[in-house]
Amino acid sequence: MGWTWLLWLLVPLVSLVLLGGILLLLRGRALARVVGSFDCAWRPLESQDWVGGVAIYGVDRIDWYRIVSLRPTPAERWARAELVVGPERRVLPGDRAGVVEVRCTVGDEEFYLAMEGAAVHGLTSWVESTPPMDIGTT
Numbered sequence: 168m169g170w171t172w173l174l175w176l177l178v179p180l181v182s183l184v185l186l187g188g189i190l191l192l193l194r195g196r197a198l199a200r201v202v203g204s205f206d207c208a209w210r211p212l213e214s215q216d217w218v219g220g221v222a223i224y225g226v227d228r229i230d231w232y233r234i235v236s237l238r239p240t241p242a243e244r245w246a247r248a249e250l251v252v253g254p255e256r257r258v259l260p261g262d263r264a265g266v267v268e269v270r271c272t273v274g275d276e277e278f279y280l281a282m283e284g285a286a287v288h289g290l291t292s293w294v295e296s297t298p299p300m301d302i303g304t305t
Contacts, residue, residue, distance in 0.1 A: 228245060245273050252270075255269070
């Protein structure tokens with residue numbers, strides 16, 4: 168009788184933790200299966216800490232989702248017409264062989280993205296293939 172209160176406390180707590188873990192795994196798997204998605208880490212210019220995520224191409228924007236988040240909406244959204252991918256590229260050392268870091272700018276915001284080399288080529292091609300804007304006739 169003395170330990171049953173602990174059991175009643177631990178079983179729901181462990182169940183909630185397991186449910187949260189399963190939801191995170193399902194979210195990550197669902198994002199990775201979307202057409203136009205690629206693994207992409209993000210970090211602000213002034214930080215050294217990377218945040219893992221998945222980026223998804225849209226027609227006129229890229230949506231970036233954190234891997235570890237229950238938020239259903241993108242953490243970042245970059246408009247195609249405003250995104251500038253810098254020419255400087257740096258291959259990250261260590262166990263992340265083949266991962267390339269690129270400096271990007273959207274308006275006044277500067278940040279880094281890290282992804283595989285093929286994804287960098289896809290990103291730059293996507294940005295450069297922006298359709299011409301209709302300025303209008305006067």
